[in-house]
Amino acid sequence: MAGGLVALLDDVAALARLAAASVDDVGAAAGRASAKAAGVVVDDAAVTPRYVQGLDPRRELSVIGRIARGSLVNKLAIILPALLLLSQFVPWLLTPLLMLGGAYLCFEGAEKLWEKVAGHATTEEPRSVGGADQEKAVVSSAVRTDFILSAEIMVIALKEVTDEPFVSRAVILAVVGVGITALVYGVVALIVKMDDVGLALTERSSSAAQSLGRGLVKAMPKVLATLAAVGVVAMLWVGGHILLVGTDDLGWHALYDLVHHAEEAVHDAVAGGLGSVLAWLTNTFFSALLGLAVGAVVVTALHLVPRRRRH
Template sequence: MSVGLLGLLDDVTALAKVAAASIDDVAGQAAKAGLKAAGAVIDDTAVTPNYVTGFSADRELPIVWRIAVGSIRNKLLILLPAALALSFFAPWLITPLLMIGGAYLCYEGAEKVFEAIFPHEAHAHEAEALPQPADPGKLEEERVAGAIQTDFILSAEIMTIALAALPDLPFWEQALVLVIVAFGITAAVYGAVALIVKADDFGLALASKGRTGVGRATGRGILIAMPWVMQTLSIVGTAAMIWVGGGIVIHGLAGFGFDQIEHLIEAIAHGAEEMLPALGGFIEGLATILADLVLGLALGLVLIPVAGKLIGPAWKAIRGLFPRKAEA
């Protein structure tokens, strides 16, 4: 009896170890998949604060919350089932979709670079394309809807990148990892956004009502630093977007047999490492990132006129086939 009990306990212990290892593997895979999507995540964090600009302070956090709820809905109700169906029925489509998403990231990043170089043209285009309603309630609804639409595109890229990082996992583990990625990334992005949009209010309150000189000075420092923080975040987000998009497209081309660009980048990276052996793998990785960044920017700049002259008019024509009902 005791031998049987010990054997049962051994079996239970072994099952527990297997379960623990599986949980650890899922957590590790979720972290890995989340890191793969870093470029889109940074861009999501950099873009979202713009949607609360111009609203009163008491509406900022409710707007961020509404966008976050819409983001979770995008990921769990639409993108997660689509990603799992894709993995199960048509895994061969993952790479082409990733490449399309990567090209979109390059285009978005290159467009931001263009706007930074030619701001007057960009502002005139935005004023013409996106007229702002006078009613604050309607403006909030349109801003939230626009943010959720933008989030859908970025979330689709995040979930596809995450899925591509999980090719060897069983179906249920893929589903669990994607759920963890969806909640984790949404919490990280919109938690950071909430802190960013309220940082200036906190700094103002601290600067005006702080009980000590150090506290008031800290508040003034926050107020001075926040514009620089936002600008830095925007630059980092744009660079990350172009880098990740360029890397996705280059790797996808290699998967289809067009590996000349990838081999060229590898040769450049190895050459950089040989020139600066003291920096080792760091300089090799940096050279790879810079090469992906340059090629991604070049691709994005090429896509700007394509989007403006072909894709944009085609999309408007399609939307024109389904006119909205006139408002009462």
């Protein structure tokens, strides 16, 4: 009896270790997949705050919460099942879909640069938003934009775990979807309310608190501008890297090999950790350059050519 109990306890311990290892594997895979989608995440975080400009400050967090719920529905109820079916039955379609999303990122980044250089950048004036119908319209518009970004995030994440079993893929993508949504909209809520925090601090009796509050109020426009600039660079880099790797996966190796050889040359020329950093920067530079080139072609095709035809 004692021997049987010990054997049973050993089996339970083994199952527990197996379960813990599985959880660790899922967590590690979800972390890798999320890291690959970092550029789109930055873009998502940069885009969302403009939707709550002009809202009653008391309604901002409520509206952000509704947008976050809509983002979860996008990721978990619509995009996740569709991608799982594609990965199960037509996995060869994932690379072209991923490259399509990469091209879209390149287009967005190049378009923002073109608007900045040409002086056509749109500056949205804060609007006065009030009432349930108007809030609903704001949330609907934000969730529609989020659908595109969420699809890109989930496709990028799925491409990293295509070798995992079906159930593991589903769990990993669900973890990525929930985690990134919490991260993005948590950061957005923090950014949106930072002005209010600063104003509240300026009303304190402490001169140090007042100084900190004024600093926060002055810093937030710069933070948003920096976030937007980082988002543009991230879109070009991530989009270009997706296209670079995608062409190699489809059998067109020349471009990928060229960048890979340049990366290796830099790594071998500089010893130690600095060589690894410079090699990564080399890959990033050429990926961003490719993203800018592809994005410029798409911007030209969609904007400049039709405009000339109209004239």
